[in-house]
Amino acid sequence: MIAREMFEEFKARFGPLIQRADVPSDRRLFVFVDRSVMKFVCQHIFRELDARYVTSIGSDDRPYSGTFLVSHNFAFDKDHVLCSVLTQLPENDLTIDSITSMVPAASWAEREMRDLLGIEPLGHRYLKRLVLPDGWPEGNHPLRKDVRWDAVPESYDPEREFKFDEPPEGCMVVPFGPFHPTLDEPAHFRLYVEGEMVRGCEYRGFMVHRGIEKLAESVMSYNDIPMLAERICGICGCVHNVAYVQAVEDAAVLKVPPRAEYIRTIMLELERLHSHLLWTGLACHIVGFDTLFMQSFRIREPIMWIAEKISGNRKTYALCLIGGVRRDITHELKLELRAVLDTLEAEWRDVVSAVGNDRNIQRRTRDVGVADKVAVKSSGLVGPVARAAGVDIDCRRDHPYAAYDRVEFDVVTAQTADVWGRVVVRMNEVFQSIRIIRQCLDKMEDGPLQLEIKDELPIGRMGLSSVEAPRGESHHFVITGENNRPRRWRVRAPTYQNLQGVPAMIKDQQIADMTISLGSIDPCFSCTDRLETIDLRSGKTRVWSQQELLQLTKMKA
Amino acid sequence: MDRNLTWMILGGALNVGLVLLVAPLGQGVLRKVTARVQSRQGPPLQQPYFDLLKLLGKEDIESGETPAMQRFSVYLSLGTILTVACLVPMGFGAPMNSAGDVILLIYLLTLCGVCTLLAGLAAGSTYSLVGISREMMSMIALEPLFAIALIVGALHAGSFRLDAVLNGSVYSAGGIPWSGLLMLGVMLLSFQAFVQRVPFDISEAETELMEGPLMEYSGPKLALFKYAQMAKLVIYSGLFVALFVPWGSDLVFPLGWLLFWAKVGVLVLLVTLVAATHARYRIDQAIRFFAALFAVALVALMLASYGF
Numbered sequence: 001m002i003a004r005e006m007f008e009e010f011k012a013r014f015g016p017l018i019q020r021a022d023v024p025s026d027r028r029l030f031v032f033v034d035r036s037v038m039k040f041v042c043q044h045i046f047r048e049l050d051a052r053y054v055t056s057i058g059s060d061d062r063p064y065s066g067t068f069l070v071s072h073n074f075a076f077d078k079d080h081v082l083c084s085v086l087t088q089l090p091e092n093d094l095t096i097d098s099i100t101s102m103v104p105a106a107s108w109a110e111r112e113m114r115d116l117l118g119i120e121p122l123g124h125r126y127l128k129r130l131v132l133p134d135g136w137p138e139g140n141h142p143l144r145k146d147v148r149w150d151a152v153p154e155s156y157d158p159e160r161e162f163k164f165d166e167p168p169e170g171c172m173v174v175p176f177g178p179f180h181p182t183l184d185e186p187a188h189f190r191l192y193v194e195g196e197m198v199r200g201c202e203y204r205g206f207m208v209h210r211g212i213e214k215l216a217e218s219v220m221s222y223n224d225i226p227m228l229a230e231r232i233c234g235i236c237g238c239v240h241n242v243a244y245v246q247a248v249e250d251a252a253v254l255k256v257p258p259r260a261e262y263i264r265t266i267m268l269e270l271e272r273l274h275s276h277l278l279w280t281g282l283a284c285h286i287v288g289f290d291t292l293f294m295q296s297f298r299i300r301e302p303i304m305w306i307a308e309k310i311s312g313n314r315k316t317y318a319l320c321l322i323g324g325v326r327r328d329i330t331h332e333l334k335l336e337l338r339a340v341l342d343t344l345e346a347e348w349r350d351v352v353s354a355v356g357n358d359r360n361i362q363r364r365t366r367d368v369g370v371a372d373k374v375a376v377k378s379s380g381l382v383g384p385v386a387r388a389a390g391v392d393i394d395c396r397r398d399h400p401y402a403a404y405d406r407v408e409f410d411v412v413t414a415q416t417a418d419v420w421g422r423v424v425v426r427m428n429e430v431f432q433s434i435r436i437i438r439q440c441l442d443k444m445e446d447g448p449l450q451l452e453i454k455d456e457l458p459i460g461r462m463g464l465s466s467v468e469a470p471r472g473e474s475h476h477f478v479i480t481g482e483n484n485r486p487r488r489w490r491v492r493a494p495t496y497q498n499l500q501g502v503p504a505m506i507k508d509q510q511i512a513d514m515t516i517s518l519g520s521i522d523p524c525f526s527c528t529d530r531l532e533t534i535d536l537r538s539g540k541t542r543v544w545s546q547q548e549l550l551q552l553t554k555m556k557a
Numbered sequence: 558m559d560r561n562l563t564w565m566i567l568g569g570a571l572n573v574g575l576v577l578l579v580a581p582l583g584q585g586v587l588r589k590v591t592a593r594v595q596s597r598q599g600p601p602l603q604q605p606y607f608d609l610l611k612l613l614g615k616e617d618i619e620s621g622e623t624p625a626m627q628r629f630s631v632y633l634s635l636g637t638i639l640t641v642a643c644l645v646p647m648g649f650g651a652p653m654n655s656a657g658d659v660i661l662l663i664y665l666l667t668l669c670g671v672c673t674l675l676a677g678l679a680a681g682s683t684y685s686l687v688g689i690s691r692e693m694m695s696m697i698a699l700e701p702l703f704a705i706a707l708i709v710g711a712l713h714a715g716s717f718r719l720d721a722v723l724n725g726s727v728y729s730a731g732g733i734p735w736s737g738l739l740m741l742g743v744m745l746l747s748f749q750a751f752v753q754r755v756p757f758d759i760s761e762a763e764t765e766l767m768e769g770p771l772m773e774y775s776g777p778k779l780a781l782f783k784y785a786q787m788a789k790l791v792i793y794s795g796l797f798v799a800l801f802v803p804w805g806s807d808l809v810f811p812l813g814w815l816l817f818w819a820k821v822g823v824l825v826l827l828v829t830l831v832a833a834t835h836a837r838y839r840i841d842q843a844i845r846f847f848a849a850l851f852a853v854a855l856v857a858l859m860l861a862s863y864g865f
Contacts, residue, residue: 174683196687196840288755288837294595360756360836511687512839 001079003029006049014041022462024253027081027399030462035070035087039097042072042085046103051076051083052393053380054466054475055492056099056109058117060145062091064460064487068119070096072106073477075466077398082464084477089119098124105380108500109492116143131206135160142214149211149218165202167192174511178207187523189502189514196510201503213489221484222248222457226320232491233524235278237316238271239469240476240491245320246401247478248486251463252322256451258403260324262444265403266337267311267319268467269433269440273344274303275470276426276433279522280351283423286516287364292354299347306340309333322457324450334441341434352427365419369505369517372417379501382494383472384429385521388414388421395468407439419520426470426522460487469494471522495524561655568652569643576642579818580787581605586822587790587829594833605787612780621773622681630679631778634672635785638792641665645795648814650720658717663704669789670696676782677770688769691840695750695757698847702747703796705854706740709861710800713737723796725803736861741801743850743857748797748824749831750847752790756835757843794824 001009006029007021017037022030033041045051051074059069067088074083089096098121100107110121111130118141121127132142135157141147167173171192178186187205191198212232216225229244230237242264249256256264281296304314311317311327319325329337355361371379376386386393394411396404412428414421463478472494481487498521505517585602592599621627643653644662670692677689710726711717713734727737750757771782798820805816838846 172683174687193687196690284836288758289835290591290755291595291833294597298596358836360838363842364836364839510839510841 001076001081002026003081003083006076006079006081006083007031010041010044013044024250024461028250028464029081029083030086031083032086032088035089035096038070038072038085038087039099042074042099043102045074045083045085046099049076052377053103053105054082054473055477055490055496056106056113057477057488057490058113058119058143059479059488059490060117060143061088061487063145067091068094068117069488070113070119071477072099073464073475075399075473077393080398080400082399082466084462084464094118095120095122097122100124103380104378105497105500108496115141117141118144131209133158133160134162142211149214162204164190164204168199170194171199176201176514180515183518183523185524189518191506191511191514193511196512198506198509198511198514200507203499203503205499213491216489217481217486222486223321225486225489226322227318229491230316230318233493234315235275235524236271236469236471236474238267238319239467239474240493241317241320242268242402243465243467243474243476243491244478244489245322246465246467247463247476247489248322248457248480249463250465251461251478251480252457254323254451254453256324257448258445259328259447260449260451261403262440263325263327263329263449264320265407266329266437266440267307267317268402269437270303270307272433272470273430274300274307275522276430277303277348279426279470279519280355280423283419283516283519284355284361286519287361289358289361292351296351299344299351302340302343306333306337309336321450323453324448326449328449329441329444334444337437338441341437345431345434348427348430355423355427361423362420364513364516365423365520366416367418368509368513369419369520370417371501371505375501375504379504380497381472381501381521382497383469383522384422384425385472385498385501387412388425389417390415393473395466395473399466401465401467403440403443404436406443407436409436419516422520456484471495471524472498493524495521499523565653565656568649572642572645572647572652573639575647576639576788576791577784580784580791581609583791583794583821583825584787586825587832590826590829591833594830609780609784612775612783613777615776617776617778620775621679621685623679626679627676627774627778630672630675631774631781634669634676635781635788637665637668637672638785638788641669641792641796642788644719645792646720646723646799647795648817653719658719659707659711659722660717662719663707666703667696667700669785670700672785673770676774680770680773682773684772685770688772692770694840694844695847698844698851699747699750702743702847702850702854703751705858706744706800709736709740709857712858712861723799725800727800728803734861735865736857737801739853739857739860743854744797744801747847747850748793749828750843751793752828753786754790754828755832756838758837790825790828791821794821794828797824 003023003026007023010031011018014033014037017034019032019034021032046053054073054075057071057073061067061069065088067090069086069088071084071086074085076083087096096119098110100110101123107124107126108130110124111127113119114121114127115129115132137153137155140153171194174191174193176189176191177183178188186207188203190202192200212228216228220228226241226245230241232240277296277300281293284292284296307317308314310329310333311319317327319327371381371385371389373389373391375381376389376391382393390413392411392413397411409432412425412432414424457480459480459482461480465476467474474494475492477490478486479488502518502521506514509517582602584605588604589599589602641662644657673692674689677685677692706727707722710722714721714726716722727740728734749755771779774782798817802820805813807813808816
């Protein structure tokens with residue numbers, strides 16, 4: 001089914017409650033529905049049409065239409081269609097039926113909407129705060145357009161502590177985080193433990209909100225945002241960079257020159273290579289196999305060097321602008337890149353056989369952290385976690401972007417649904433990435449790197465973009481706007497979904513398996529915590545205390 | 558003063574001094590070799606000495622639940638392992654030979670493990686408690702192994718005297734018995750666990766438990782604990798050599814002595830290589846592994862009691 005046929009089908013089924021649709025291409029569908037029928041449309045899409053839930057987005061549209069927008073995004077992977085179901089809410093009645101009863105994966109997105117915009121999901125079972133700190137006053141919603149980007153309400157109490165749920169009876173509480181040597185980023189899991197068995201957990205994250213979306217919507221311009229976007233993540237920055245520009249290009253219907261598309265593909269795959277190598281190393285470290293950890297990092301290093309030669313940076317390539325790329329890959333760089341890939345391929349084969357032949361690693365990862373097909377569907381899990389459960393999804397093939405429609409590659413899957421499956425998937429994806437880059441180098445044609453954009457970008461148009469990050473689908477949603485910047489930009493990183501699947505993965509397992517289970521989704525908390533206003537005041541306090549500490553240490557010496 | 562007593566004290570002091578001197582070097586070798594296996598440069602061999610000095614010079618922070626107990630468990634830990642050093646022959650005969658027997662040795666070895674339990678209990682943090690519950694489980698499965706090895710030796714030697722047992726006694730005078738060979742295998746397979754290295758560093762496992770029982774320790778207390786652990790590696794290696802690899806230790810003074818330390822060095826290298834090439838076991842997997850070894854050890858004990 002293409003997008004237009006889908007719209008006809010909705011109309012036939014729900015009649016006039018389907019208000020209008022915007023079908024910019026065969027692969028994109030924006031359908032506006034009456035809010036009374038929103039839940040049923042989503043149910044139809046998720047259950048009968050078997051679409052994959054992507055994310056939910058709230059938006060303050062009052063300055064333009066006088067209403068709030070709510071959108072549930074779905075992906076029809078087999079039909080190659082990304083679909084957004086939208087509805088408008090009047091300012092005086094900000095409620096919407098929660099879809100979590102049939103799509104549990106929407107839980108966080110709806111809580112986030114409630115925190116940041118004050119849109120109340122009716123029937124949501126667990127309405128604890130997700131994003132905002134607990135000391136933040138009720139009724140202040142930072143993502144609304146009438147709130148300044150740097151505003152901190154008078155009554156904000158940074159000292160107030162988060163109130164945890166009661167642990168179940170007979171369970172000891174083991175705090176896992178906010179700082180733990182294997183997490184590397186702040187996130188807090190409160191494990192309920194019986195002996196050595198984990199019986200449940202509560203998650204509290206979003207401790208490092210940087211207000212990236214708000215910042216973009218209020219003070220930055222179209223071509224500033226790619227540089228901000230890639231700072232969302234320390235590992236898959238290029239993914240966010242490309243995903244954002246693609247979303248804008250999708251909204252404004254811009255055709256990027258082919259050479260630029262190939263360069264984007266190459267850089268994305270280079271990023272996947274270094275990310276997967278990093279992950280393999282960390283996974284080995286988690287199970288105590290430090291030798292393989294070090295060797296993975298050694299093998300990874302030349303990739304960082306070649307990335308630095310191409311872009312000037314080991315990471316954070318500053319690659320894309322709207323309509324093209326900023327860096328070229330010259331003939332000399334091509335040769336060098338090929339040599340790097342050859343060495344990598346040979347060395348990686350050794351690592352793969354070392355891991356494959358290691359009984360201890362298999363013992364630690366088989367039947368650990370299981371997330372089967374049902375969990376994948378209900379929690380909206382993506383990337384290697386889904387593929388390890390035999391769910392054959394990959395945005396590079398299903399929603400092709402950049403030059404992925406012009407290269408051949410296999411989508412690697414496994415059937416074990418456990419951590420071992422994820423190890424296998426990631427290790428084999430490295431070979432596919434090498435294959436993709438080689439094809440790109442062969443096929444890359446000469447031509448411009450940047451599309452010349454003469455006119456202002458159209459206003460009020462929506463764009464979607466899904467990019468397959470090393471951890472799974474990274475989804476960006478953009479509404480174009482005035483003043484050379486988008487009205488709304490929403491980022492859904494893969495960890496946002498995968499993290500919601502973790503409590504089920506670690507339940508009734510040993511504590512010892514907790515770290516590798518969590519590690520197996522390759523969690524990226526900076527991606528997940530991307531949102532929220534920058535808290536200047538408490539930020540300042542922190543800096544001061546750090547300086548005081550510094551002075552203290554100096555005095556001692 | 559009794560001449561014998563003087564020798565005992567001098568010999569004991571010599572052993573303790575040697576262990577204290579050599580232990581950080583053993584750790585240095587371990588770190589250097591590990592680094593080389595991992596394609597790293599690695600720290601200089603003398604780094605562990607500096608580390609200990611640095612830690613000893615730091616502020617003594619009392620962060621656990623019962624500071625007095627914490628301090629006591631640290632002293633006890635290093636004290637116990639150094640007492641063991643007095644009972645183990647290190648190139649000469651066991652210096653305190655007449656002061657104790659194999660039974661005392663078994664008790665002292667168990668006490669080493671108990672110190673870790675005490676330390677974790679005294680610290681009282683959640684991770685320490687999980688750590689000691691693991692330590693306790695593995696101790697119950699593990700400690701009998703060394704005891705059985707010593708007893709098998711004692712059975713063959715027909716004596717509980719240290720100098721009789723700690724001289725390759727598992728192989729009786731009349732050839733090499735089955736029980737000795739079995740125990741050699743058991744001890745080789747479980748040696749990593751006795752010196753608390755990967756794949757059996759389960760109770761400390763940085764990536765799971767953030768050092769477990771040692772989590773609340775810093776500065777001088779941590780230094781002493783680390784020192785005790787380093788000493789443990791050397792002393793257990795010494796015990797292993799004395800019990801299972803006795804050949805050549807009756808050579809004339811510098812030769813026998815050098816040979817002993819060479820054998821200890823080889824054992825440390827072996828531990829390093831195994832640690833560098835294995836992933837950590839989970840506690841239940843480790844216990845199952847120890848249980849299997851325990852069964853084999855019991856068979857060996859039975860065989861030994863019938864003289865095989």
